[in-house]
Amino acid sequence: MGAGTSEGTTRRGRPGYDQETLVRRAVEVFNRRGYDATSVGDLASELGLTKSAIYHHVPSKEHLLSLALDDALDSLEVVIDAAVRESPAMSAYESLRTAVRRSVEVLVDKLPSVTLLLRVRGNSAIELQALERRRHIDEQLAGLVRSAVAEGALRDDVSPELISRLVFGMVNSLTEWYRADGDVDVAVLADAVVSLAFDGLALPQA
Amino acid sequence: MGAGTSEGTTRRGRPGYDQETLVRRAVEVFNRRGYDATSVGDLASELGLTKSAIYHHVPSKEHLLSLALDDALDSLEVVIDAAVRESPAMSAYESLRTAVRRSVEVLVDKLPSVTLLLRVRGNSAIELQALERRRHIDEQLAGLVRSAVAEGALRDDVSPELISRLVFGMVNSLTEWYRADGDVDVAVLADAVVSLAFDGLALPQA
DNA sequence: CCTACCGATCGGTAGG
DNA sequence: CCTACCGATCGGTAGG
Known part of the structure; x- marks a missing residue:
């Protein structure tokens, strides 16, 4: 883990989702709507980002x-x-x-x-x-x-x-x-x- | 219910699914694959009939x-x-x-x-x-x-x-x-x- | 992190 | 005349 990224408010790069946060928020949506019923597009809308942004963090x-x-x-x-x-x-x-x-x-x-x-x-x-x-x-x-x-x-x-x-x-x-x-x-x-x-x-x- | 259709083997028309049988078999498939993950096409394949046959029995x-x-x-x-x-x-x-x-x-x-x-x-x-x-x-x-x-x-x-x-x-x-x-x-x-x-x-x- | 797309498949319906 | 179906295809949307 890079210096200054472990906790607190200091982060390098664009503020936004890291993989852990993405997973945590995605799980909430999956539980609410069902995994199969949730499209990646649905997920992107609910998380306030685009489908491609999601595919930046996870391959599928x-x-x-x-x-x-x-x-x-x-x-x-x-x-x-x-x-x-x-x-x-x-x-x-x-x-x-x-x-x-x-x-x-x-x-x-x-x-x-x-x-x-x-x-x-x-x-x-x-x-x-x-x-x-x-x-x-x-x-x-x-x-x-x-x-x-x-x-x-x-x-x-x-x-x-x-x-x-x-x-x-x-x-x-x-x-x-x-x-x-x-x-x-x-x-x-x-x-x-x-x-x-x-x-x-x-x-x-x- | 018409005479001779209530039970037993005598039926008019083509033998096949009635609505009750369709529902019963569909529920088995839904439970196995998940409702959302099961397309009407999947259902038709598993039941050995066509999508249109399913829509003959149920509107959706x-x-x-x-x-x-x-x-x-x-x-x-x-x-x-x-x-x-x-x-x-x-x-x-x-x-x-x-x-x-x-x-x-x-x-x-x-x-x-x-x-x-x-x-x-x-x-x-x-x-x-x-x-x-x-x-x-x-x-x-x-x-x-x-x-x-x-x-x-x-x-x-x-x-x-x-x-x-x-x-x-x-x-x-x-x-x-x-x-x-x-x-x-x-x-x-x-x-x-x-x-x-x-x-x-x-x-x-x- | 976005716009612009793809191959395929979706739920549902037509005429016969 | 009815119930039970078929082959083909509709307009839209999926994951990637």
């Missing part, structure tokens, strides 16, 4: 998608890998609680790119690669659930695979409604998700 | 979407209305359990059209109308949760709105992975969802 519309999906996947992989690695030292039950909590935090922190990721259906090679990385994450989470059930820490009347899908289905559903400017605090949300997932919504028996 | 691509969304919304509204109406006779807690269970059953029964519905983002007047009907359903469900909390039947340390969103987020996530030809039975699935939502995944205390 799909590369824009790829950068956004990598942002989401990288963050998710970090927290899931960490939870899986701590599993031998800690109980799988505790690692699973950590994984759920950290997943909520990543979803909130990287909401736009994770939202885009969760809407990918595999319509191109890039989307298929992203789905493959997602599948690997899902398998690691299912493994944690299996271990926690094997420890005797979780109920065994529902299969670990089904538990994993339903719990992380609940977590991922955050992207459907959570807004950073809303009235739901991240910590409150993460507590609620972990508590609902593990304790359910019936009254505490105690 | 959007009308095809509209028919599918109505199919999903009608079914969802039936079960939610029923749960809300039984609420005075029964406890809100019991009505909510019923609503969750019946919602799972509708999602499985109408999986393709509900999947399409849950992916709608409001890119057209028809999509906005569908989102409005969804919002009304969500409000009725949130009302049931509020009543159940007010009855003292549900925990009150998480807001009813958040409970509603997370529980039905879990329910709706079924569309991401459930397949009718898979190894998860509907009754088993409905039991698992209701039990996980109300009791959580920790070991039963008893």
Whole structure:
């Protein structure tokens, strides 16, 4: 990174978009209108520049998608890998609680790119690669659930695979409604998700 | 309906698609490739007929979407209305359990059209109308949760709105992975969802 | 970062 | 007489 460009207000060259800003704003538009329904011309209009200006920063519309999906996947992989690695030292039950909590935090922190990721259906090679990385994450989470059930820490009347899908289905559903400017605090949300997932919504028996 | 056309094999005219079959098959393609990413030409190729044949059955691509969304919304509204109406006779807690269970059953029964519905983002007047009907359903469900909390039947340390969103987020996530030809039975699935939502995944205390 | 374009494909409709 | 379709093409717009 060149001197003086790392942060703050000093920049050389024409003021405007850098690639990171372009990706961030593009993801917002993709989420609002749908990736396929958004033409590069639409994108240019919404961002106040021309199609060619966009092609100055990225070689294709799909590369824009790829950068956004990598942002989401990288963050998710970090927290899931960490939870899986701590599993031998800690109980799988505790690692699973950590994984759920950290997943909520990543979803909130990287909401736009994770939202885009969760809407990918595999319509191109890039989307298929992203789905493959997602599948690997899902398998690691299912493994944690299996271990926690094997420890005797979780109920065994529902299969670990089904538990994993339903719990992380609940977590991922955050992207459907959570807004950073809303009235739901991240910590409150993460507590609620972990508590609902593990304790359910019936009254505490105690 | 004319004599002899109601069911069975006797039909007049050329054998082929009727509107209902067209909608059903189109929804499968829309879910696989995405509504916006599917051209009427794509659709025609996959269905083994021509674009003009499709326009014989429906006036527009959007009308095809509209028919599918109505199919999903009608079914969802039936079960939610029923749960809300039984609420005075029964406890809100019991009505909510019923609503969750019946919602799972509708999602499985109408999986393709509900999947399409849950992916709608409001890119057209028809999509906005569908989102409005969804919002009304969500409000009725949130009302049931509020009543159940007010009855003292549900925990009150998480807001009813958040409970509603997370529980039905879990329910709706079924569309991401459930397949009718898979190894998860509907009754088993409905039991698992209701039990996980109300009791959580920790070991039963008893 | 723009103007000026391309090969192709879009949703929709004609007559038969 | 109807339902179910076909081959060809319309005016516009897509990503690049």
